[in-house]
Amino acid sequence: MSRTPAYAAELRTALTRAVRGIDERDLTRATAALVSRYRSVAPASAPILASRVHVAAYAAYRMPATHAALSRVLVDVAGRGLEPRSMLDLGGGTGAAAWAAAGAFESLETITVLDQVEDALDLGRELVADASSPALASATFRRAVAGSWPELDADLVTVSYVLSELDEAQQDALVADAMRRGRAVVVAEPGTPDGYARVLRVRSVLLRAGWTLLGPCPHSADCxxxxxxxxxFAARVSRSAEHRRLKGGELSYEDEKFSWVAAAAPGVLDTLTAEVSSGRILRHPLKRKGFVEFQVCRPDGTAGREVVSKKAGERYRGARDADWGDALP
Ligand SMILES: C[S@@+](CC[C@H](N)C(=O)[O-])C[C@H]1O[C@@H](n2cnc3c(N)ncnc32)[C@H](O)[C@@H]1O
Incomplete structure (x- = not known):
């Protein structure tokens, strides 16, 4: 959980530079407004990122966390052998998923971020201006509204922390739009019961359409x-001093909880080489003397307890290093 995502430091530096000059009291007020808005799960009738200050507040206090979550997800998907050259990020905001994809996939050449909020796109552009990744530095940020996305296609389409802002009909339409445009689709949501419920609905749609799950489930049976x-799952995010000031927190880190699903369109998986996972670790492992105890989701569609003891040798050494969200060694 403490693995630092690629480009996290570079993103942090760009964020610090981007929010410099914005009145701190305005930022703190906007952060408080966003925290309270995101707590209430209800479709948004108007853009939540309502001004430049709201966008800056989002970038400063949320983007490191959504970046960390998407980094965990996309590194996992990369482990299945996906090597996208192009990426489309629907509702991409300030570009967190784009930063995560650039870190996860060396193959990435083109990135297009689409969002309804022009200020978010402006900030996204500013953040990547000096990025060391050529794919990020050349990313396109373009205004578009769900329901009328441009007819682009891509090897990978991401929908990151967007569904909760839409009603169910809009969510379904967004997922259908993502599937029409992508050879692989990744959807991430907050790791709450309602975020998981939205992810489960997406999973059913993907499976009904004959797509192959890339994760996190090691099977395609019912959950x-x-x-x-x-x-x-959880991704640890270190908090910068200004992040702590904005949110009024003391801890030097926070754990971003997320739920996700990723799948590849029929035919795409033939080119993927990775083996199907041995099981997915669903909780922090209990590391005891001589054994490690896991709660796992298994390839046979069941979930439960697995123990790896010292007698397992190499596998035990892998188990000591394994973490919540990893494949069972
Ligand atoms: C919580 S933010 C997530 C941003 C980014 N994907 C991330 O992971 O950090 C939700 C984003 O979805 C965008 N969004 C919500 N409804 C939209 C719509 N109807 N059309 C286009 N973008 C939309 C918002 O403007 C915002 O940037």
């Missing part, structure tokens, strides 16, 4: 988690 439980 085996018990009622009241929800599949989610």
């Amino acid at each position: 085996p988690l018990a009622r009241g439980d929800w599949c989610h």
